Amino acid sequence: MSPSTDRTTKKVWTLDQLGALDLGVAEEDLAIRDTTRKALADLARPHVAQWYLDGALPVRDLAKELGSLGLLGMHLDGYGCAGTSATAYGLVCAEVEAVDSGLRSLVSVQGSLAMFSIHAYGSEEQKQEWLPRMATGEAIGCFGLTEPDQGSDPGNMRTRARRDGDDWVLDGTKMWITNGSVASVAVVWAQTEDGIRGFVVPTDTKGFSAPEIKGKLSLRASVTSELVLEGVRLPDSAMLPGAKGLSGPLGALSEARYGIVFGAMGAARDALTTAIDYAGSREQFGRPIAGFQLTQAKLVDLGTDYITGMLLALQLGRLKDAGQITPQQVSLGKLNNVRRALAIARECRSVLGANGISSEYAPLRHAANLESVLTYEGTTEMHTLVLGQALTGHAAFRG
Incomplete structure (x- = not known):
């Protein structure tokens, strides 16, 4: 076949390659991400669709497994916690939520809400009593x-x-x-x-x-x-x-929201890679649907949204590691990335056609989960008002 009629590409890029998302991220942080991805491929991915259908999660067993990986309260220092960078924690949240938002909720509530509250606000006695056991998953x-x-x-x-x-x-x-x-x-x-x-x-x-x-x-x-x-x-x-x-609980919520900024993009990535793979193998009219312009237009728009959201998450990670992040910036990330992720998951379902409603494929499960993520840790309306006050100086929470 001559080059003028060859419609196949010379190179297929991954989403992360296209956005050069690993550039500038510390090797140690990438290694933690990759280890988490590999572990979850065995620990959770084969089972998560059934857990979702059953409406049940083996929390106690999973907590111990996640604790053995050092993922619970991983961004906290001392008391058995790993003391990783904020960026590493964010990347882990993305990997966990790429499996399921419910699993990331387990990690976030344990580490960024319960453990963070005790670590930041607790007495030495409270820290010694609870944090080491929570870090291992023995205590939830x-x-x-x-x-x-x-x-x-x-x-x-x-x-x-x-x-x-x-x-x-x-x-x-x-x-x-x-x-x-x-x-x-x-x-x-x-x-x-x-x-x-x-x-x-x-x-x-x-x-x-x-x-x-x-x-x-x-x-x-x-x-x-x-x-x-x-x-x-x-x-x-x-x-x-x-x-x-209120500064106490709101401080903990800001920690959890930061993890969501990355986590939501993990769900989006999983939905999008599922759609891309499906489009490449599903044939209609004698060719893969990935070869049709309308399908490519969807995938390009969704990929652009994912890469943009991850770039924002990584920038917030750099700010947090530098000790310069503000609650308003976390609100920006949560508002933007969850909305983007939800839209991505919904549209990915459409690429899968009727098969998209099957539990065999993740996009609709991610979309359903992200409806909750859109609401908890601050609704769209509340984060909009936080940012509105930041941009105008006027608080519009009442009236």
């Missing part, structure tokens, strides 16, 4: 902030902690809590006479219960629970001494 943590009637406005939470002698007594309900019913410890935020404070609550404490939430259409490969606190009595030492007011 959860983070109790959201309530049935208070999601985006946690300052109006109804959970109360009152003094009773030298003790604290907690009453209230938390909702949509990842890991809740399998956790050994819960970081619970409550109103006190002195403002919002955080408490380290062993889940075997009398009056604490965590019924699992069933019937989810998203994040099915994740344990999601309600937390019910009915006269939960704790010693004074259970309070997190370093957190007062």
Whole structure:
């Protein structure tokens, strides 16, 4: 066949090659990413579609496996934590969410919410008691902030902690809590006479219960629970001494949002590579559908969105490693990348046609999961208002 009629390319680029995404990333960080990708190929990928269909995840077993890889609280220092760079943690979040958003939620809630809160705000006794066991996955943590009637406005939470002698007594309900019913410890935020404070609550404490939430259409490969606190009595030492007011839980949320900036792009990449591979093997009218202009237009647009999102994530990683990242920049990353990832996953499903609704293929599962990711750790509306205030100087959260 002459070159003028040969329609095959001389080279097929991967998405990461096309965006030169590894350029400038430390070799150690890339090695951690690659090790995680290889481990998850055996540990989770063969099973995740069934976990999703079953609406169940073997959290305790997975936590120990992830802990043995050093992935739980990996960006924290000391107490058995790996102390990696923020960029390495982000790249790991991308690899974990490329498998499933529910699995990344397990990692994020453990490391960036529960462990981070104890590490950043806890007493030395609290750190020594919980962090080493949480880093290995022996102890699982959860983070109790959201309530049935208070999601985006946690300052109006109804959970109360009152003094009773030298003790604290907690009453209230938390909702949509990842890991809740399998956790050994819960970081619970409550109103006190002195403002919002955080408490380290062993889940075997009398009056604490965590019924699992069933019937989810998203994040099915994740344990999601309600937390019910009915006269939960704790010693004074259970309070997190370093957190007062909303700055405590919001600081932890910013850590988790940072992981989502990368994680969402992992889900997008997995959906997109699935669509590209499928388009190359699915033949219609005597040729692969990858050879048709309309299919290529979809893949090019989606690939451009993915590469753009990853470049943003990597820039935020560099800022975080330099100690210069701001909550507004994290909001920018979360808002942009989750919206892009959701759009990518939905359109990738269309490339697969009818086969796209089968559990054999990941894009629709990723799209369903990303509907939750779009909402938790700050809704699209809330991050839009954060950025609106940053750009105009006017707060528009009320009125």
